[in-house]
Amino acid sequence: MKGSLWLAWRQQRALVLTGAALLLACVAWVAFQRADMMSFIDAHHFKVCKGWDSEECAGTDLEQAQRLLSDNDDGIVALGTLSAALPVIIGIFWGAPLLGRELESGTWKLALTQGVGLRRWFTARFGLAVLCSVLGSAVLAALVAWWWSPISNMLDGLYWHDGYIFNATGPAAVACALFGLTAGTAAGLLIRRTLPAMGVVLGVVVGLRFLLNTFRSSWIEPTARISQGDAPRENVRSAWSTGEFGFIDGAGRKRPIADACPWGEGLPDLKTCMAQKGFVGRYHKVYPSSDFWVFQWIETAIFLGLAAVLFALICVVLRRRAVI
Amino acid sequence: MTDPTVPTALRATGLGRRFRSRWALRDCAFTVPAGKIxxxxxxxxxxxxxLFHLATGLLHPTTGELSVFGATPGSDEARARTAFLAQDKPLYPRFTVGDTLRFGRELNDDWDQAAAERIVRAGDIPFDTRIGTLSQGQATRVALAVAFGKRPELLLLDEPLADLDPLVRIEAMGLVMEEVAERGTTVVISSHILSELESVCDHVLLLKHGGVRLDGDVQRLCEDHVRFTGLADASTGDGLPAGLDRGTVVEATVTGRQLTAFVRGTAPTGDHWITETPSLEELLLAYLRSDDRPTEDTGRDGAAA
Structure with a gap:
């Protein structure tokens, strides 16, 4: 490696090698665990099913399913937690010191008065950090998906909308890692101290994740599953229920009153009740599992957009030499 | 005051730099001759x-401009010709000495590895030592090795001797002089230790309150000034002789009945004055002590950036 790339490598090699070693350990562990899981599924001719309960999963051996879930869910949750926390870890240990430590220790004055200019110096170090963040987060996100997908959305296991899965896999996980890195870099540049920058990036990434998790369901309209008359409702299966049940009246309007026709001793049955109140059908609002990708791309766009804004800010501040 | 026949290393015109509302430098015009200290x-x-940060392009000026051998500070051309040793002598603490020299080699096209290694070896510093474990003096030596390995035409040293014990100070200064003499490098060195500058420098630039207070060839400046002592004139309020142009007075102090004054130009006539050509140190101290300020008063400055 030559020039500024050598410097970037020399300064980041401890991080790169530590990260690579941890990632390799994860790969080995997941490969072993997943092989175990797959051999169990094969050996017992286990029928994988997507759904909430025994009614939805008729034909699946529940005892075997429980064993599969209890054997693997803790591991997937641990891996998912690591993957979901990776953007914060990258922001703190890679982003914040990337410029923050240089400014704090004054070594930026040494680096920027050599033959290599600011642009190449920054491009090399930020580029290496971006490459490692993207690779690392993509591998971890893929591992989560690889291990989880054979037993995904099954009974009381892990569903696509659980934080351990949604935040830990897919393109949004990679985009979030990129955002964490950029946020850490910007914090280090603007605060000029590594430790406070670490605190800020922790707050920012965790805060943004919290906001996204809170408002995720508000971005797109759920799908209303309609059942005509008193016909039984469609099973939830792998969908994410909004918890909104209701009735449809004669004019086709949705009435979100779940308990308009309660069950009970001495009460009229559903058909009678609906007829009395003028309802012609029932509905249940859910996000089908295909919405996983819609949510993923929305959050990917948010993370990448914010990362781009912060990157532009970093470039402007560096160019104007507003540092010192 | 500047000899037009001598090529210029640094040239400032109307140079100013403001930090928020405070002017660190204001309306400075000066030249630094090439090949001199x-x-x-x-x-x-x-x-x-x-000023050092502006000359290296680490800062941009707010007003005016500064050029390094005619180039913009921080440009590829200016960076290739300039080496800078910042006041805190920054080095990467986790690098070994060998890594640090490799840093210089990787980041500079024209790198003199042999010279850099020679400077390190002369200090008996093993190449596999981590920078963080070096003494102040050793770290200064390695920092100077990086600066000289760059083969600079202009060497900027910001307080290189501060924090060093006297022996190391002499050693470091000796090292600088040796390298500079060999190559005819232009050096700008800032220091508080005026006596150490006197023996080595050819040119002086005195800044005060963000402005240029004195600028010129050392010998000529000393010859242009005179220090005189004698009985204070009781008839004038300031004790200076009545016929003296007050505008030429740099500094005057009356102790008891004795007057000591520095003036630019000639001493007042009369054999009751003891006149002397001041040393550089005396002259600089007189200028540093004197209260008058350059053109615009910007208030008392805080710490420099």
Whole structure:
């Protein structure tokens, strides 16, 4: 490696090698665990099913399913937690010191008065950090998906909308890692101290994740599953229920009153009740599992957009030499 | 004051740099001759470090401009010809000495590895030592090795001797002089230790309150000034002789009935005055002590950046 790339490598090699070693350990562990899981599924001719309960999963051996879930869910949750926390870890240990430590220790004055200019110096170090963040987060996100997908959305296991899965896999996980890195870099540049920058990036990434998790369901309209008359409702299966049940009246309007026709001793049955109140059908609002990708791309766009804004800010501040 | 036949290393016109509402440097015009050693002198907060940062392109000026051998500071051309040793002598603490020299080699096209290694070896510093474990003096030596390995035409040294014990100070200064003499490097060195500058520098630039207070060839400046002592004139309020142009007075102090004054130009006539050509140190001290300020008063400056 030559020039500024050598410097970037020399300064980041401890991080790169530590990260690579941890990632390799994860790969080995997941490969072993997943092989175990797959051999169990094969050996017992286990029928994988997507759904909430025994009614939805008729034909699946529940005892075997429980064993599969209890054997693997803790591991997937641990891996998912690591993957979901990776953007914060990258922001703190890679982003914040990337410029923050240089400014704090004054070594930026040494680096920027050599033959290599600011642009190449920054491009090399930020580029290496971006490459490692993207690779690392993509591998971890893929591992989560690889291990989880054979037993995904099954009974009381892990569903696509659980934080351990949604935040830990897919393109949004990679985009979030990129955002964490950029946020850490910007914090280090603007605060000029590594430790406070670490605190800020922790707050920012965790805060943004919290906001996204809170408002995720508000971005797109759920799908209303309609059942005509008193016909039984469609099973939830792998969908994410909004918890909104209701009735449809004669004019086709949705009435979100779940308990308009309660069950009970001495009460009229559903058909009678609906007829009395003028309802012609029932509905249940859910996000089908295909919405996983819609949510993923929305959050990917948010993370990448914010990362781009912060990157532009970093470039402007560096160019104007507003540092010192 | 500047000899037009001598090529210029640094040229400033209307140079100013403001930090928020405070001017660290204001309306400075000066030239630093090439191939000479220039002492940059001034009290804390006078703008010395700011000037170095402007000359390396680490900062951009707010007003005016500064050129390094005709090029913009921080441009590829200017960076290739300039080496800078910042006041805190920054080095990467986790690098070994060998890594640090490799840093210089990787980041500079024209790198003199042999010279850099020679400087390190002369200090008996093993190449596999981590920078963080070096003594102050050893770290200064390695920092100077990086600076000289760059083969600079202009070497900027910001307080290189501060924090060093006297022996190391002499050693470091000796090292600088040796390298500079060999190559005819232009040096700008700032220091508080005026006596150490006197023996080495050819040119002096004195900053005070963000402005240039004195600028010129050392010998000529000393010859242009005179220090005289004698009985204070009781008839004038300030004790100076009545016929003296007050505008030429740099500094005057009356102790008891004795007057000591520095003036630019000639001493007053009369054999009751003991006149002397001041040393550089005396002259600089007189200018540093004197209260008058350059053109615009910007208030007392805080610490320099």
């Amino acid at each position: 220039t002492a940059l002198v001034g009290p804390n907060g006078a703008g010395k470090s700011t």
